[in-house]
Amino acid sequence: MTNGDLKIKLPEILPSITFEEGGQWLNINIEPKEWLLFAKNLRNNPDLDFDYLFCLTCVDWRTHLTMVYHLESTQYRHTIVVKSKLDRNKPEIESVSQIWRTTDFHEREVYELFGVNFLNHPDLRLLILPDGWEGKFPLRKDFEDPVNMIKL
Amino acid sequence: MYRETQIVDDNSTASPDVEGDLVINVGPQHPATHGVLHLVITLNGETIKKLDPHLGYIHRSIEKMCESLSFRQFIYVTSKMDYLSSHINNHGCALCVEKGLQIEVPPRAQVIRVLMDELTRLASHQLWWGAMAMDVGALTPFFLAFREREMINDIMEESCGTRLTMNYMVPGGVMDDVHPNFQKRVNEFIKHFKNKIDEYDELVTGNVIFQNRTKNVGYISKEDAISYGMTGPSARGSGVQCDIRKLYPYEVYDKLQFDEIIEAEGDSFARYIVRMKEMRQSLSIVEQLIDNIPAGEFQAKTKAVLKLPKGEFYSRVETARGEFGVYIVSEGGTTPYRIKFRSPGFSNLSALDHMARGGKIGDLVAIMGTLDLVIPDIDR
Amino acid sequence: MDVKPDIQNPFPGEVHPTPTGGVLVTAIDDVINWARSNSLWPLVFGTSCCAIEMMSTASAKYDWSRFGFEVTRATPRQADVIIIAGTIVNKMAPVLKRLYDQMADPKYVIAMGACATSGGPFFYNTYSVVKGADHVIPVDVYIAGCPPRPEALLHSLITLQKKIKAGLTREQIRMEKPEIPIP
Numbered sequence: 001m002t003n004g005d006l007k008i009k010l011p012e013i014l015p016s017i018t019f020e021e022g023g024q025w026l027n028i029n030i031e032p033k034e035w036l037l038f039a040k041n042l043r044n045n046p047d048l049d050f051d052y053l054f055c056l057t058c059v060d061w062r063t064h065l066t067m068v069y070h071l072e073s074t075q076y077r078h079t080i081v082v083k084s085k086l087d088r089n090k091p092e093i094e095s096v097s098q099i100w101r102t103t104d105f106h107e108r109e110v111y112e113l114f115g116v117n118f119l120n121h122p123d124l125r126l127l128i129l130p131d132g133w134e135g136k137f138p139l140r141k142d143f144e145d146p147v148n149m150i151k152l
Numbered sequence: 153m154y155r156e157t158q159i160v161d162d163n164s165t166a167s168p169d170v171e172g173d174l175v176i177n178v179g180p181q182h183p184a185t186h187g188v189l190h191l192v193i194t195l196n197g198e199t200i201k202k203l204d205p206h207l208g209y210i211h212r213s214i215e216k217m218c219e220s221l222s223f224r225q226f227i228y229v230t231s232k233m234d235y236l237s238s239h240i241n242n243h244g245c246a247l248c249v250e251k252g253l254q255i256e257v258p259p260r261a262q263v264i265r266v267l268m269d270e271l272t273r274l275a276s277h278q279l280w281w282g283a284m285a286m287d288v289g290a291l292t293p294f295f296l297a298f299r300e301r302e303m304i305n306d307i308m309e310e311s312c313g314t315r316l317t318m319n320y321m322v323p324g325g326v327m328d329d330v331h332p333n334f335q336k337r338v339n340e341f342i343k344h345f346k347n348k349i350d351e352y353d354e355l356v357t358g359n360v361i362f363q364n365r366t367k368n369v370g371y372i373s374k375e376d377a378i379s380y381g382m383t384g385p386s387a388r389g390s391g392v393q394c395d396i397r398k399l400y401p402y403e404v405y406d407k408l409q410f411d412e413i414i415e416a417e418g419d420s421f422a423r424y425i426v427r428m429k430e431m432r433q434s435l436s437i438v439e440q441l442i443d444n445i446p447a448g449e450f451q452a453k454t455k456a457v458l459k460l461p462k463g464e465f466y467s468r469v470e471t472a473r474g475e476f477g478v479y480i481v482s483e484g485g486t487t488p489y490r491i492k493f494r495s496p497g498f499s500n501l502s503a504l505d506h507m508a509r510g511g512k513i514g515d516l517v518a519i520m521g522t523l524d525l526v527i528p529d530i531d532r
Numbered sequence: 533m534d535v536k537p538d539i540q541n542p543f544p545g546e547v548h549p550t551p552t553g554g555v556l557v558t559a560i561d562d563v564i565n566w567a568r569s570n571s572l573w574p575l576v577f578g579t580s581c582c583a584i585e586m587m588s589t590a591s592a593k594y595d596w597s598r599f600g601f602e603v604t605r606a607t608p609r610q611a612d613v614i615i616i617a618g619t620i621v622n623k624m625a626p627v628l629k630r631l632y633d634q635m636a637d638p639k640y641v642i643a644m645g646a647c648a649t650s651g652g653p654f655f656y657n658t659y660s661v662v663k664g665a666d667h668v669i670p671v672d673v674y675i676a677g678c679p680p681r682p683e684a685l686l687h688s689l690i691t692l693q694k695k696i697k698a699g700l701t702r703e704q705i706r707m708e709k710p711e712i713p714i715p
Contacts, residue, residue, distance in 0.1 A: 024251075024466055051378050055466075057492040059481055068479075070466070074378055074392070077399070102381030105502045128208035128531055129660075130623035138659055139216055148622070148659045180627055183576045183606045187583075188624060209624045210579050213658040220657045229653065235581040279584070298591035305588075316584055316679050528580045 001047070001078050009048070010080075013041045025070075025079045032067075032084050036094040042071065043099050049073045050080070053096075056106040058114045060141050065091050065114060086116060095121040113139040172196065178516075180209045186283065186520070187527030198512045203505045211531040218491045223249055223458040226491065228319040230478075233493065234529040235317055236276040237471040239268045242321040247402060248467035248478040249323040252460040260448040261325030262403045267338075267441055268312075268320065270434045274345075275304045276472035277431045284424070284521035285356055288365055293356055300348060307337050323458060325451035338442050342435060349431060357428065366420040370507040370519035373418060380506070381499035384474025385430060386523050389423035391416045396470040410437050423522040459486055473497055473524055497530040561699070568612075568638065569696040570600045572689075575611035577631065579618030582645040585679040586617045594682035599689055608634040613692070615685075616671075619647035619654060620662045632669045638703045640696070642688055643671045646678045653678065670702050 001009070003026045011017060014034060020027035030038055042050040055070040069082040086093060095118035097104045107118045108127040115137040118124060126134065137143060174195045180188040188209035194202040214233065218226040227245040231238035243265055250257065257265075282297025305315040310331040312318040320327050356362055372382075377390040387394050395412045397405045413429040415422035460482040468477050474496025481490040500523050508516045578586055589596050590604070605611045608631045620628060632639070643665045646652030651663035665671060672695060675688045695701050 023464060051375075053381060054383075054475065055477055055479060055492065055494045057479065059490045070477075070479075074394075100381070101376070101379045101506075102499050102502055105498060126208075128211045130208060138213065143659075145659045148661075150656055150663070180624065181577055181631060188579050209621065209627070210619060211621055211623065211660050212619055212654045213660045214654075216659065217654065217657045232581055232653065235584060295592050298588060299593065302588070302593045315588075315681070316581055 001076060014038050025081050027081045029083050032086055032093040035084060039096045039099055049075050053100040053102055056103055058110045058116060062141055064088050067093055091116040092119060094119050097121060113137060186525055189527050200508050200511055203508050205501060207531050210528045214532045215491055218488060220487060222486055223460060231317045231319055233532060234471060234526050236279060236526060237272050238317050239272040240469055240471040241476060243269060244467055244469035244476050244478050246321045246323050248465050248480050251467055252465045255324050255452050255454060257325055258449045258452055259446045261450050263441055263445050264326050264330055266403050270437045271304055273472045274431060274434045275301050277427050280524045287517050287521045288362060300345060303341050324454045329450045335442055342439055365518050366424060368419050369515045370420045371418050372503060372507050380503040382503055384496050385426045386423055386500050388414050389426045390418040396468050396475055408437055408440055420518050420522040457486055471496060493532055495529045497525050501525060501530055565697050569693040572601055572612045573603050573605055574601055575608055575614045576604050576606050577614055582617035582679045585682055589682040589685045611635055613640045615642045615644050616648040616665045617644045620665050621660050622662060625662050625668045628668050640692060640701055641669055641671045642673045642692060644675045645680055649674045672701050
């Protein structure tokens with residue numbers, strides 16, 4: 001499906017989405033509360049069939065955090081990018097590890113580096129950082145570490 | 153001067169469920185884990201019930217460090233992430249920066265880049281073959297693989313300067329022209345290696361002990377492989393079509409004749425066969441290109457200090473292990489705002505638990521050998 | 533008794549003939565150092581890219597077994613020298629210390645590459661890298677390079693052998709002067 005067809009088809013599933021212009025692929029903004037239902041629809045709908053999640057990350061924009069999901073369909077070869085703004089003081093979003101099994105590790109990584117709480121994740125704990133680093137979120141922009149980091 | 157450090161044993165997540173279960177550690181220092189990977193395995197006798205990878209023993213905080221490096225500098229940190237396909241990683245980063253700046257790469261540079269990529273893929277698969285055979289128990293293939301790999305290293309050293317982490321790609325082309333001897337040496341290598349690859353097949357592939365250790369071991373179905381996000385030869389062994397060189401061709405790949413190798417069985421032997429056949433395909437690509445390098449410039453003219461416009465850019469390349477993605481978020485300055493590297497090993501490793509359950513520890517070593525993990529790529 | 537320092541004979545001890553026809557060897561330290569330096573067994577320890585150059589040094593083109601380093605052991609209990617090939621991060625440092633403690637005396641350490649010497653390319657703006665392996669364990673020989681060529685690694689192994697024969701490694705200095713506190 002081309003971007004134009006997707007722009008018609010996707011608001012039928014979830015009317016409250018908005019589109020962002022000027023990206024490499026179709027960028028979609030949603031509210032964090034609607035993510036789980038939208039994701040289930042994207043996966044199970046036979047015309048869309050987004051079964052391959054190839055990048056899950058988070059960007060810290062100083063006033064808020066944004067979750068970014070890159071999805072692709074191996075059958076139709078269309079790609080979309082789903083973004084969701086989170087509140088910086090209490091970042092929470094539903095986990096989709098039952099839908100795409102790869103998000104198990106990716107969400108653990110975002111949890112420890114940014115502090116986003118994934119609801120209903122089977123096993124949320126530190127993956128890459130050593131013990132004792134819960135609570136310090138190194139990839140946030142306001143992270144200071146005078147002991148370890150030597151600034152150039 | 154060193155400080156006393158506290159050693160903490162972390163077994164809280166893999167406590168034995170049933171009386172008689174044993175929890176053991178494999179690694180972080182272990183000859184078969186291809187790096188520093190710590191696996192906490194719950195065993196019943198010798199059968200694996202649960203496998204929990206602990207990562208982070210080589211986490212060098214590359215993504216945070218890149219936020220303070222310029223757009224020309226961050227490319228060379230990626231060659232230390234997956235050091236066996238260092239050219240291909242650099243290529244992916246250079247493509248992303250060129251996408252942002254809309255730079256056109258001259259044809260000579262495109263062909264040189266593809267040649268270096270395919271030679272790197274050959275070298276990486278050779279080392280994989282030697283290391284995998286060593287894990288399964290054969291020591292001779294290790295020395296044979298390194299003998300061939302040294303020939304490629306010598307070719308790289310003449311043109312690029314170093315043997316392992318060749319920082320040769322720049323946004324716009326390559327750093328310097330290839331050495332005048334390049335064509336002659338690559339032709340000699342092709343002639344030499346064509347016989348050797350049949351020797352490899354005779355030595356290991358047909359060996360009955362090797363086949364018993366890898367057939368029907370570590371099965372993963374096609375749907376599971378896509379759901380776990382596996383890419384590269386590990387996924388193509390289960391029937392997934394995921395070669396970025398065919399799906400979204402970059403540089404001159406759309407003009408070349410080569411096959412995408414797909415096997416349908418999904419076990420370790422299928423993944424092994426995929427990589428052996430891919431070596432032959434890489435050799436044929438090098439043969440097609442080496443006598444037809446177009447004349448011209450090797451680098452497009454760019455400014456000294458690069459500034460990407462505000463926005464987000466994503467580029468994908470096919471490394472020897474799978475799909476490598478570079479995601480740059482830029483605010484218009486001289487340094488990136490946020491960089492995310494989508495590494496192939498991270499997703500391939502998450503399927504290890506699924507593949508190893510029910511098997512024995514010897515099977516686990518064979519599965520890890522065919523997955524071809526490089527741990528600094530996973531931990532970044 | 534006659535002392536016959538035989539210059540043509542490369543045997544490093546002094547040979548004293550006894551009246552009944554046997555020999556008595558003094559300067560036993562020199563003999564022991566010579567024997568130890570020519571048969572060092574390294575430990576299999578590589579964290580990142582330098583490990584590939586170490587594997588290249590072990591294979592047929594730049595063979596290190598002609599210097600005595602033939603047998604690489606996987607367990608620290610049977611190894612003499614640990615070659616730290618790769619970056620050491622905060623999570624790996626206790627593991628390295630534990631491996632070093634498990635090795636039996638006399639033990640030697642080589643820091644291979646820029647990362648193990650001082651943090652290397654990961655020195656600035658990283659929160660998790662130990663800036664130099666000598667913050668964790670005492671090091672005898674440092675090798676520069678990123679990664680160092682196999683010839684550089686061979687040169688450092690020969691330097692370590694010379695240090696052992698001259699009695700100048702940290703281990704041997706510590707044995708001679710016990711009043712210096714262990715850092």
